[in-house]
Amino acid sequence: MNKILTKSLHDILSKDVLLFVLKITIASLIVTALFVWLFGGMLSGFITTYLSWIPWEWLQTTGASVITFAVAYILFIVVISVLTSLAIEPLLIKLAKKHYPKVAVVGASNMTTSITLSIKAAFIFLILFFFTFPLLFIPVFGQLWMLWLWSVLLKAPTAYDVSSLFISDKKVIKEKTKKSTLIAMIASLFNYVPVLNIFAPVFAQILFLHHILGKPNNM
Secondary structure (H helix, E strand, C coil): CHHHHHHHHHHHCCHHHHHHHHHHHHHHHHHHHHHHHHHHHHHHHHHHHHHHHCCCHHHHHHHHHHHHHHHHHHHHHHHHHHHHHHHCHHHHHHHHHHHCCCCCCCCCCCHHHHHHHHHHHHHHHHHHHHHCHHHHHCCCHHHHHHHHHHHHHHHHHHHHHHHHHHCCCHHHHHHHCCCHHHHHHHHHHHHHCCCHHHHHHHHHHHHHHHHHHCCHHHC
């Protein structure tokens, strides 16, 4: 895992990756801004209704502020994750050729499948977040729970995007994706740091790339 992390951190600082992240971030900001502009009022109403069961008014007010900010932040991360999944293929192939020139590209991700997995992961993430929100206030556990939730957003799309390019055998894909939860959680640590959060989805993709290709028989 140390070698995987080292290679991934080196890659994420490369010009190609930085340019990719910049393009995805700009597109995500535009999409997020449009969503908030169109549905901001509806979202605020939903949050107020959701917190109405809390008996303490001060906690309702504080909770509403926290959730509103969190939802905007989460929406931005969700959009980045989805757009990264849709646009990552050329970058993954370029990095694979750089590090593992003997490894052949055996397939391509299906856009419909990629979109479906990304939206499904985002939906599951948002549902779990809204219905387990009080857990986030539990010290330590709340942070670990949120980290796991972030990994839900990244795990399935990342595993599919990378494996579909370089693995054709479904049994091998199943074996290679066993650690995808851990990889997604490591990448999700970026989401706790403003600005660096824009790197989380692409970092997950690069981590998984090195995880499945960085074996002795693939070098």
